[in-house]
Amino acid sequence: MSNIEQMRTADLVAALKAAAEPTRLRILLLLAGGELNVKDLTLILGQSQPRISRHLKLLCEAGLIERFRDGSWVYFHISDRQAGGRLALRLVADVDPSEASVRRDRERAEALKRERESVAQSFFEEHAADWDRIRTLHIAEKDVEAAMRRALGDRSFEFFVDLGTGTGRTLELFADRFERGLGLDVNQTMLTFARANLKSKGCTKAQVRHGDIYSLSLADGQADAVVMHQVLHFLSDPALAIREAARVLAPGGRLLIVDFAPHGLEFLRTREAHERLGFPHDQVAGWLQDAGLALRAVEDLAPKAGSRDDMLTVTIWLAERPATQMPITKISLPKEEAREGAR
Structure with a gap:
């Protein structure tokens, strides 16, 4: 029996309900591609910080994602070491990647990633010697x-x-x-x-x-x-x-x-x-x-x-x-x- 099948019925229902909301599903799709913080998600999804924070709180409570602190920043990710995380990955794997909103979110996430890493590259170029x-x-x-x-x-x-x-x-x-x-x-x-x-x-x-x-x-x-x-x-x-x-x-x-x-x-x-x-x-x-x-x-x-x-x-x-x-x-x-x- 898989760890997902070993989840309590109440926990499984709560997790599925949390993932069913459209914005939260979009968040899971983004986090399946890597760790992000609240600011990242507000920029990608075009929604307010309080709203994104509320969605993240519900996903954490459902056990689908985890949070960790890095200095004054908090990042969120999906951990496949937990049953909830493995369930999240299974759910997002069934989403059509060619769907317009999914493709748009992915493109924005990639653009944000390139922008952030270009800051590091500029620093390298300035200080290479x-x-x-x-x-x-x-x-x-x-x-x-x-x-x-x-x-x-x-x-x-x-x-x-x-x-x-x-x-x-x-x-x-x-x-x-x-x-x-x-x-x-x-x-x-x-x-x-x-x-x-x-x-x-x-x-x-x-x-x-x-x-x-x-x-x-x-x-x-x-x-x-x-x-x-x-x-x-x-x-x-x-x-x-x-x-x-x-x-x-x-x-x-x-x-x-x-x-x-x-x-x-x-x-x-x-x-x-x-x-x-x-x-x-x-x-x-x-x-x-x-x-x-x-x-x-x-x-x-x-x-x-x-x-x-x-x-x-x-x-x-x-x-x-x-x-x-x-x-x-x-x-x-x-x-x-x-x-x-x-x-």
């Missing part, structure tokens, strides 16, 4: 890079992929570990800089090219290792990017994610085009599980005591496409030291 310097404003990059190398271990990789390669620094860092390296980035200015950087460092086994992190031009199961270094917080749909990274991993292949722990520095949204203010362990773990990957290790790199107030903690997640069963480990600094560093 000093992007590595900007990264060091948050936590010592040498410490992060050392932890990245420890996480991936001493093994060598036949095909190594760096998503959102930026300046190509990650390819340079692991040049001694792979036979063939590929860096993908959507920004041509960054790619130009990365090519020049890798050439000057003698990284002849690595190349970079244009690529969409949501739709990689790579075959399934092709990569032995994929790295996403300080990429997720710029994305509108981090979960989709993780699923796409998982798709190209070979059995036993490893995915290394490096990003910020949750923080409250709201100015990073405007000053540095951050979409998300860090990620809690369980959120990324859920995305990895949904993508069919096994979480192998988590490591927090907290700033040292006495650091500036705007220094951020960096988290490293190591996941693997299962080939063997391994225990999950969790590594972090002592609580007292991490607490002092956060002051």
Whole structure:
């Protein structure tokens, strides 16, 4: 018996009633394509914020969607780890995608997504030459890079992929570990800089090219290792990017994610085009599980005591496409030291 069939009759009826209202069905269709906040939905659907908030509240109460907070923003999504979420996905799968209102909502959502991500791209273009310097404003990059190398271990990789390669620094860092390296980035200015950087460092086994992190031009199961270094917080749909990274991993292949722990520095949204203010362990773990990957290790790199107030903690997640069963480990600094560093 499926989890949906195991839902209580009252819960199932409530969920179906909630989904039957036209605007709420449109909301479910949009959330099936990725996480959105109230402001996004008001712009796409052309309805007032109180009205959209009311619809979202009813959908949450019916168990069809979930909400999570990211700084001062609240996002909504459909989680297929819950029976209500799986029911929502089954319902929207039966909706004709060519219907005029459905097509119009999808086009508006895509336009909004492109507009938001163009802000990040403009920032990249403006700061391409000093992007590595900007990264060091948050936590010592040498410490992060050392932890990245420890996480991936001493093994060598036949095909190594760096998503959102930026300046190509990650390819340079692991040049001694792979036979063939590929860096993908959507920004041509960054790619130009990365090519020049890798050439000057003698990284002849690595190349970079244009690529969409949501739709990689790579075959399934092709990569032995994929790295996403300080990429997720710029994305509108981090979960989709993780699923796409998982798709190209070979059995036993490893995915290394490096990003910020949750923080409250709201100015990073405007000053540095951050979409998300860090990620809690369980959120990324859920995305990895949904993508069919096994979480192998988590490591927090907290700033040292006495650091500036705007220094951020960096988290490293190591996941693997299962080939063997391994225990999950969790590594972090002592609580007292991490607490002092956060002051």
